[in-house]
Amino acid sequence: MTTIVREKARLDAALIRTQARFVELRSAAGPDPVFSEFAASEIAIELDLSCSAAAAQLKLAHTVIYRLPATLAALEAGAIDLGRARAVVDATDSLSQVHAAAVEEKVLARGGRASHTLFRQALRRAVLAVDPDGAQRRHEKQRRERQVRIGPLDDGMAELWAFLPAAEAQAAYQRIDALARCAGAPDDPRSMDERRADVLTDLLLGRHHDYEPVHIEIGVIVPADTLLGLTDAPGELAGHGPIPAGLARDLACAANATWRRILTDPVDGSLLDVSRRRFPSAALARHVRTRDRTCRFPSCRKPAAACDLDHVQPHADGGTTDP
Structure with a gap:
């Protein structure tokens, strides 16, 4: 199985090189490679993708080739997979070329980690380490964009979504979880997910049901x-x-x-x-x-x-x- 995964990574790297070359052939004149309006359409037809998905693949290929050569080398060697390569692209998108290279060096030196989650966490840690000033500015900008949204789902359900600073979000979840663990009687038929959802609704709508105080740390x-x-x-x-x-x-x-x-x-x-x-x-x-x-x-x-x-x-x- 490992051999198959490594071979797939090598083929993904070959596809990236091919798509990057295609971008070169279809690029408009100028310092930045802006491929023609029909380039993504050509790729979309060839690979049975939507035009937007094809454009995203072309952008990924160009970024990996010209900004993240160490990531491409790791993909070709099977040290990481395409998902991890995309994670490097996402994590370094706002960084300078020098900082992006430093993040690559820090993270790829220890391989792909045990999961995509751990790999992305390592990337976040490296970005914070190599560009602390930029990280602080980005955090302050993101904090100003905090928001709550609602969206309809099937079967009479809806999704309530919040974009919050990590500290407040973590504390809020811990309180919801602690209250949910205290709320159910031994014969309560609800799952923990159901109890957490009920606690959240009760708190937001003012139905406290005499919840016991809980200590959150x-x-x-x-x-x-x-x-x-x-x-x-x-x-x-x-x-x-x-x-x-x-x-x-x-x-x-x-x-x-x-x-x-x-x-x-x-x-x-x-x-x-x-x-x-x-x-x-x-x-x-x-x-x-x-x-x-x-x-x-x-x-x-x-x-x-x-x-x-x-x-x-x-x-x-x-x-x-x-x-």
């Missing part, structure tokens, strides 16, 4: 030198992923007790200020969940706070209760 993981303002290395929001250094500093210094500041060593990333039996102490449990951040099964992104703690070596077989 969101970890803001900050390298010590970032918190001190010595560098702009990205921080991390537990359950979300990398965030700009400026945002990490703001959250870590906030007075709101919802946020727990977690300092890490800038050299090796080890935890500095989370304190340390068969069952772990509260401090040790917090330490492990903070360190691991998510479920340890490859590709699983379930937040560590929602996972079970267990010994690597069974306690009955002599396993110790330590980090």
